[in-house]
Amino acid sequence: MDLQGKHVVVIGGSSGMGLATAAGAAAAGAKVTIASSDQSRLDAALATLPSGCDGVVVDARREESFAEALAQIGELDHLVYSAGDGVSPRPLVETAPDEARGLFDVRFWGAVAAIRHAAPRIKAGGSIGLTSGTIVVRPPAGAALAAGAAAAIEGLTRGLAVELAPVRVNAVRPGAIHTPMWDALPEARRSAVLGALAERTITKKVGQPDEIAAAHLFLMDNRFVTGTVLTVDGGAILI
Numbered sequence: 001m002d003l004q005g006k007h008v009v010v011i012g013g014s015s016g017m018g019l020a021t022a023a024g025a026a027a028a029g030a031k032v033t034i035a036s037s038d039q040s041r042l043d044a045a046l047a048t049l050p051s052g053c054d055g056v057v058v059d060a061r062r063e064e065s066f067a068e069a070l071a072q073i074g075e076l077d078h079l080v081y082s083a084g085d086g087v088s089p090r091p092l093v094e095t096a097p098d099e100a101r102g103l104f105d106v107r108f109w110g111a112v113a114a115i116r117h118a119a120p121r122i123k124a125g126g127s128i129g130l131t132s133g134t135i136v137v138r139p140p141a142g143a144a145l146a147a148g149a150a151a152a153i154e155g156l157t158r159g160l161a162v163e164l165a166p167v168r169v170n171a172v173r174p175g176a177i178h179t180p181m182w183d184a185l186p187e188a189r190r191s192a193v194l195g196a197l198a199e200r201t202i203t204k205k206v207g208q209p210d211e212i213a214a215a216h217l218f219l220m221d222n223r224f225v226t227g228t229v230l231t232v233d234g235g236a237i238l239i
């Protein structure tokens with residue numbers, strides 16, 4: 001893939017799937033800007049990326065943060081939205097209304113705000129890649145709200161593919177991927193959970209961030225794909 005001369009912006013690019021996508025885009029020759037809420041995590045991520053990549057602080061909970069960041073970034077070719085905050089599964093009836101709404105802040109409303117400010121700056125041939133999750137199709141108990149937020153992303157993807165054309169809009173729907181998101185669990189519990197999730201796939205493994213990055217790069221590159229949700233999950237939704 002050749003992304004020479006292209007500018008790729010990854011929101012949530014300081015870690016996990018976003019960082020892997022940034023690395024993949026840079027390896028393909030793109031100028032890459034990563035954005036996340038913490039300057040020190042951005043600096044640590046930039047230290048792992050090729051020189052020429054840059055970083056911008058953006059708090060996905062604040063609409064005006066995207067206005068400022070995108071004004072600073074300027075024109076771009078491809079936007080990838082991979083920001084997400086960790087949440088512990090909890091039954092809906094035990095979740096207070098503000099907390100329930102807050103669960104959509106980074107994953108859904110952050111994506112909406114990013115697109116509102118980025119879309120007018122996307123150059124001809126450009127695209128937007130969003131992030132949902134197999135939780136939409138196979139939600140475990142306690143994850144109904146997270147499933148709702150991911151499903152909202154998939155609806156947004158189809159709606160905006162129509163509305164923002166010729167900008168293409170797609171989403172990647174990851175299964176369980178081994179990223180720092182899982183570091184919130186103690187090591188022993190993390191190994192057990194990831195091992196159990198691997199068993200629930202056809203491929204008998206959890207995914208790696210570069211396997212999601214490859215999906216985002218495909219969606220940037222293929223000009224005949226829009227409004228698509230690309231599942232990358234080792235076949236987990238089939239069994």
Ligand SMILES: NC(=O)c1ccc[n+]([C@@H]2O[C@H](COP(=O)([O-])OP(=O)(O)OC[C@H]3O[C@@H](n4cnc5c(N)ncnc54)[C@H](OP(=O)(O)O)[C@@H]3O)[C@@H](O)[C@H]2O)c1
Nearest residue numbers: 012014015016017036037038060083084133176177179181
């Ligand atoms: N890992 C999985 O198994 C899996 C599966 C399906 C879907 N997903 C979803 O995929 C997305 C990426 O997950 P990941 O596993 O790559 O997670 P990750 O490694 O924890 O990365 C999350 C990214 O989001 C950024 N972020 C968090 N809060 C933010 C905020 N308020 N404003 C701006 N950026 C913010 C983080 O940077 P800062 O901390 O520096 O702000 C980081 O760059 C998430 O939405 C997650 O729910 C994950």
